[in-house]
Amino acid sequence: RGLTDISLLERFIHLRYVDLSKNKLQDLSPLSSLTQLLWLKVDGNLLTSASMQELPYLQVISFDRNHIEDLEGITHPLLTNLSLKENKIQTVLGLSRDQLSSLQVLELRGNSIKTTAGLGVSRLKKLYLAQNTISSLEDLEEFEELETLHLRDNKLEALDGFSDSMKCLQYLNLRSNGIRSFQEVEKLQVLPMLQALVLTDNPCAEEPDYRLEVLSRLPQLQRLDKELIEEDEREEAEQIRQTRLEKKKVRTTRCGDKKEVKRKKKD
Numbered sequence: 001r002g003l004t005d006i007s008l009l010e011r012f013i014h015l016r017y018v019d020l021s022k023n024k025l026q027d028l029s030p031l032s033s034l035t036q037l038l039w040l041k042v043d044g045n046l047l048t049s050a051s052m053q054e055l056p057y058l059q060v061i062s063f064d065r066n067h068i069e070d071l072e073g074i075t076h077p078l079l080t081n082l083s084l085k086e087n088k089i090q091t092v093l094g095l096s097r098d099q100l101s102s103l104q105v106l107e108l109r110g111n112s113i114k115t116t117a118g119l120g121v122s123r124l125k126k127l128y129l130a131q132n133t134i135s136s137l138e139d140l141e142e143f144e145e146l147e148t149l150h151l152r153d154n155k156l157e158a159l160d161g162f163s164d165s166m167k168c169l170q171y172l173n174l175r176s177n178g179i180r181s182f183q184e185v186e187k188l189q190v191l192p193m194l195q196a197l198v199l200t201d202n203p204c205a206e207e208p209d210y211r212l213e214v215l216s217r218l219p220q221l222q223r224l225d226k227e228l229i230e231e232d233e234r235e236e237a238e239q240i241r242q243t244r245l246e247k248k249k250v251r252t253t254r255c256g257d258k259k260e261v262k263r264k265k266k267d
Contacts, residue, residue, distance in 0.1 A: 075099040083107035092119040137161025
């Protein structure tokens with residue numbers, strides 16, 4: 001409706017659900033009197049900040065398609081879902097686990113984020129970081145409860161940064177990055193519960209026997225690129241994996257024998 005002023009809302013202190021999308025708002029301070037607010041949607045406005053006075057019962061906020069540049073000033077204790085799609089955010093710094101202890105879903109698609117370093121809300125269950133410019137994964141070891149991670153359309157070439165402490169991660173979307181080698185894919189072995197992986201539109205997905213190469217390294221997968229793993233596919237991948245393990249064992253034994261021979265010669 002082209003609204004620029006919402007001061008009229010100050011008197012409606014019992015409002016619980018407010019949708020102010022597609023206006024021209026730059027200031028949300030009149031909402032500070034709405035202490036019973038549970039749900040707020042302000043998509044498609046002219047906001048440059050997500051900072052608001054703390055609202056004790058607010059559970060869901062959507063700030064999509066604004067001009068927000070950082071994550072400072074978001075401090076609602078019962079907030080579970082926060083969406084900031086298609087803004088101008090460059091860093092994930094600013095969110096605090098102490099002030100956002102209930103946050104479970106964070107949506108940051110379509111920003112200009114370069115790294116995950118400093119994301120201080122480790123109790124998340126779902127994290128959406130697609131369509132950014134992320135080239136490095138850092139500080140992920142704290143996300144022990146994370147179940148879903150979207151990193152589609154970024155600039156990842158290496159898969160360092162994942163940790164075995166991420167024991168709940170089941171779904172990982174890495175579509176349209178720059179992952180070239182299966183050695184990088186092998187780094188995902190640290191994720192004990194990973195069941196679904198998306199690698200479409202990476203260079204490695206163009207390699208011969210791509211699915212078998214991935215499955216032989218990650219045998220626990222149930223889906224690859226959203227397609228179920230067939231039983232015969234799984235068996236073939238297991239044979240490849242066993243053959244590799246045997247070859248590795250032989251090489252290790254030979255290296256050990258060579259070291260033993262050298263030691264005896266010295267003696």
